[in-house]
Each structure stands twice: as structure tokens, then as C-alpha cells.
Amino acid sequence: xxxxxxxxxxxxxxxxxxxxxxxxxxxxxxxxxxxxxxxxxxxxxxxxxxxxxxxxxxxxxxxxxxxxxxxxxxxxxxxxxxxxxxxxxxxxxxxxxxxxxxxxxxxxxxxxxxxxxxxxxxxxxxxxxxxxxxxxxxxxxxxxxxxxxxxxxxxxxxxxxxxxxxxxxxxxxxxxxxxxxxxxxxxxxxxxxxxxxxxxxxxxxxxxxxxxxxxxxxxxxxxxxxxxxxxxxxxxxxxxxxxxxxxxxxxxxxxxxxxxxxxxxxxxxxxxxxxxxxxxxxxxxxxxxxxxxxxxxxxxxxxxxxxxxxxxxxxxxxxxxxxxxxxxxxxxxxxxxxxxxxxxxxxxxxxxxxxxxxxxxxxxxxxxxxxxxxxxxxxxxxxxxxxxxxxxxxx
Numbered sequence: 001x002x003x004x005x006x007x008x009x010x011x012x013x014x015x016x017x018x019x020x021x022x023x024x025x026x027x028x029x030x031x032x033x034x035x036x037x038x039x040x041x042x043x044x045x046x047x048x049x050x051x052x053x054x055x056x057x058x059x060x061x062x063x064x065x066x067x068x069x070x071x072x073x074x075x076x077x078x079x080x081x082x083x084x085x086x087x088x089x090x091x092x093x094x095x096x097x098x099x100x101x102x103x104x105x106x107x108x109x110x111x112x113x114x115x116x117x118x119x120x121x122x123x124x125x126x127x128x129x130x131x132x133x134x135x136x137x138x139x140x141x142x143x144x145x146x147x148x149x150x151x152x153x154x155x156x157x158x159x160x161x162x163x164x165x166x167x168x169x170x171x172x173x174x175x176x177x178x179x180x181x182x183x184x185x186x187x188x189x190x191x192x193x194x195x196x197x198x199x200x201x202x203x204x205x206x207x208x209x210x211x212x213x214x215x216x217x218x219x220x221x222x223x224x225x226x227x228x229x230x231x232x233x234x235x236x237x238x239x240x241x242x243x244x245x246x247x248x249x250x251x252x253x254x255x256x257x258x259x260x261x262x263x264x265x266x267x268x269x270x271x272x273x274x275x276x277x278x279x280x281x282x283x284x285x286x287x288x289x290x291x292x293x294x295x296x297x298x299x300x301x302x303x304x305x306x307x308x309x310x311x312x313x314x315x316x317x318x319x320x321x322x323x324x325x326x327x328x329x330x331x332x333x334x335x336x337x338x339x340x341x342x343x344x345x346x347x348x349x350x351x352x353x354x355x356x357x358x359x360x361x362x363x364x365x366x367x368x369x370x371x372x373x374x375x376x377x378x379x380x381x382x383x384x385x386x387x388x389x390x391x392x393x394x395x
Contacts (some may be wrong), residue, residue: 077103
């Protein structure tokens with residue numbers, strides 16, 4: 001397969017991955033006088049903004065195009081970083097609230113837009129590889145910022161961390177402005193009769209394959225949520241120090257970058273089978289992780305699980321976009337992806353509420369139930385999808 005070269009989109013992903021204050025994100029607020037109760041209100045404001053404006057921003061994207069939306073998202077995120085700096089320096093809670101709202105809008109504009117852009121620009125067999133390639137640059141930025149955070153924090157404190165993040169975000173604006181514009185939606189091939197407006201949108205989600213894919217996407221999101229929040233608890237359960245979490249995060253982030261090479265090696269013709277195998281593996285590994293007690297087994301699973309989740313997720317993103325083409329709804333791609341993200345978020349919320357009861361049994365039960373859900377939905381998507389993953393043949 002042709003090698004995917006470094007371009008402005010890769011550099012944009014790298015710059016956006018440079019969030020130097022991420023290791024002390026809570027302290028950015030609490031050191032400025034925000035209480036824990038207020039912190040959770042800020043997270044609720046962010047989530048509510050995303051929930052309310054996910055679909056409207058998707059509709060805007062379909063009107064102005066992916067590149068224009070990505071430029072708008074980058075400018076909005078830069079504004080959010082500037083507001084965060086102002087809020088930290090002044091200790092103003094209303095500015096923190098404004099930052100949460102603006103960041104929510106940036107998240108809405110970014111939601112699915114970059115993947116849709118990649119899908120529209122690159123050939124089908126290159127799409128998933130390019131998605132992984134771009135994600136790797138974001139991961140590289142994250143790893144670098146995690147390493148440099150200690151140095152910046154030592155010399156300039158939290159203020160310097162925010163300024164450095166803001167500068168990286170600002171550099172992303174001319175970077176995204178320089179990417180080539182995506183082709184018109186009409187240029188994409190469609191294999192089924194297209195519908196118009198609301199009827200076409202409903203037709204996409206009336207297909208059982210789309211429903212199963214959205215459920216599977218929520219399964220991946222839940223997997224990463226459990227990793228982000230409960231890996232450290234598993235370390236404690238094994239008698240290991242919480243300080244080990246930082247090197248573990250860096251290590252599994254680097255291993256996660258292997259997804260690009262794996263996708264490139266297997267080729268798009270075998271994506272469907274590869275996705276099923278990796279989903280079953282990730283589900284089984286999550287179940288094993290739930291009941292593992294030996295330190296060696298826990299550490300190995302911690303390092304491999306993010307890769308096992310991200311690899312099939314790239315394939316699923318490709319399948320979702322191919323399904324939209326197959327339904328003849330390329331002109332509503334961003335709106336459809338926004339609806340899919342909203343449904344996925346609702347499922348995630350439902351799982352979190354269920355976990356509030358499951359967690360009384362133990363965190364292990366949450367990992368086990370999420371692993372089972374992944375396997376069930378993965379098999380469902382495999383069974384409902386035709387053997388071809390090409391753009392001409394649907395999903």
C-alpha cells in the first residue's frame with residue numbers, strides 16, 4: 001500500500017495533542033478557587049453544551065464543509081484556551097463557565113468532522129490507515145506534553161502550562177487553514193437510492209446495521225472511559241503505587257500507535273474479519289482484567305487493551321462513513337455522525353448510571369460487563385454486515 005506521508009492534518013493533530021496542563025487539569029480549576037462541587041458543575045455544563053448543540057453544529061458542517069468547520073473549531077478551541085488562562089489568572093468562576101461552554105462548542109464542531117474529512121479525501125483502502133496515522137500524531141503530541149509538563153511546571157507553574165497549550169492551539173489555525181478542501185459530496189458513489197432531508201436521515205438509522213454500529217461505538221467509548229478512570233484503582237488493588245500510572249500511560253500510548261501499521265498490513269479486504277477478531281480479543285481481555293490479581297498479568301493487559309480497542313474503532317469509523325454513502329446521504333454526513341455520537345453518548349450515560357449500582361459489587365464487574373457488551377455488539381455488526389468493506393459495495 002502507498003505510504004501515507006506527513007501533512008498539515010498530521011501536524012494539526014500533533015499540535016492539538018500538546019495539552020501541557022492535562023496532568024493537572026483539576027488543579028487548574030481548584031488552584032483558582034473552584035470548589036469540587038463547582039468543578040463537577042463545569043463538567044456538566046460542558047457535557048450539556050455538547051448534548052444540546054451536537055446536531056445543530058453537524059447541520060452547519062454539512063452546509064459550510066469539513067475544512068471550514070475544522071478551521072472554525074480550531075479558532076473556537078483557541079478562544080477556550082484563552083478563556084481558561086483568563087479564568088485561572090483572575091479566579092473568576094463565570095469565566096470558567098464561559099470556557100466550558102466555548103470548549104463544548106469546539107467539541108461539537110470537531111465531532112466526527114476530521115474523520116469525515118479523511119474519508120472524503122482518501123481512497124477507501126487508505127481511509128482507516130490515514131485515520132490511525134493522524135491519531136498517532138495526536139498521541140505523539142500527548143506523550144511529548146506529558147514528558148515536558150514537569151519541566152514547564154517547575155519553571156512557570158500552571159500559568160505556563162496553559163500558555164504553552166494555548167500557543168500550540170494557535171499554531172494549529174494556519175495549519176488547518178492550509179489543508180486542501182474536501183471534494184464535493186456529490187462526487188462520492190452511492191449504491192442505494194438517496195433520500196432527502198429528514199426522511200433520508202431516518203432511513204440511515206432504520207437500518208439495523210447502523211444501530212448496531214452506534215451501539216458498538218459506545219462500547220469502545222466505555223472501554224476507554226474505564227481505562228481513564230479505573231486503571232489507577234486496579235494498580236492499588238495489586239499493591240502498586242499510583243505514581244506508576246504516568247509511565248504506564250506513556251507506554252500504552254506508544255503501543256497504541258501500532259494500530260496504523262496493523263491496518264496497513266492486513267489491507268481493507270480483511271477489515272471485517274480483523275475487526276471481529278480484535279473485538280472478541282478486547283472483550284475477553286477486559287473480562288480477564290476484571291478478575292486478574294497477579295501484577296504481571298494486570299500490567300500486560302493495561303499496556304495492550306488500548307491498542308485492542310483503538311484498532312477495531314478505526315475500522316468501525318470507516319464502516320460508518322461507508323454506510324452513509326451506501327444510503328446516499330453523503331451530503332448529510334456530519335449531521336448523521338452527530339446523531340450517532342449523541343445516541344452513543346446517551347448509551348454511555350445509561351451505562352454510567354447502571355455502573356453506579358454495579359460498582360457496589362466492585363470495579364471488576366464494570367470491566368466484565370463492558371467486555372461482554374463489546375463482544376455481543378461486535379458479533380452483531382459482523383453478522384449484519386456484508387463481506388465487502390469497499391465504498392462501492394457498502395459495508
